[in-house]
Amino acid sequence: FQTGSGQQSVTGVEASDDANSYWRIRGKSDSSCQRGTPVKCGQAIRLTHVNTGKNLHTHHFPSPLSNNQEVSAFGDDGEGDDLDFWIVQCSGTYWEREDAVRFRHVGTEVFLSITGEQYGHPIRGQREVHGMPTANHHNYWKAMEGVFIKPSLDPAKHDEL
Numbered sequence: 001f002q003t004g005s006g007q008q009s010v011t012g013v014e015a016s017d018d019a020n021s022y023w024r025i026r027g028k029s030d031s032s033c034q035r036g037t038p039v040k041c042g043q044a045i046r047l048t049h050v051n052t053g054k055n056l057h058t059h060h061f062p063s064p065l066s067n068n069q070e071v072s073a074f075g076d077d078g079e080g081d082d083l084d085f086w087i088v089q090c091s092g093t094y095w096e097r098e099d100a101v102r103f104r105h106v107g108t109e110v111f112l113s114i115t116g117e118q119y120g121h122p123i124r125g126q127r128e129v130h131g132m133p134t135a136n137h138h139n140y141w142k143a144m145e146g147v148f149i150k151p152s153l154d155p156a157k158h159d160e161l
Contacts, residue, residue, distance in 0.1 A: 011123060011128065017144075022146060025039060038095070039095040040095075045088055047086065054080070057073065058071045058107075058110060059083050064128070069133075082106075087105075101142070109133070111139035114128070115130075
């Protein structure tokens, strides 16, 4: 489904175990974020869609249903641009698995949000994900499913058979 910018829409669904809803958390660059490293509150991250390899992205373009800021999936194989970075806002030192967090966009300062606007044909029932300028109850997110990797004590040491 194409939005006004021509980039791929990002939508929300009720089911927490929808395989098309998985996103990989990455650092600002591949060298600065080792797999399994805890994500700090206030850290800039990229969210890469597992199935398409596109990054969660936003820019100054109106969203099609709510007229907030469009959120799209952009780039190829996890490579996009400077508008793919989001700050994790949480209450402690690290983003804990059970925490509800906010994502504030680095470039435009909107909060990743979802309200009640639903698309019709061809993606009937899917909700519009968009950016909102203020923090409110529409922009809390919680990890529900996925693979959580614990950091190793010594990343250079491997156990092999």
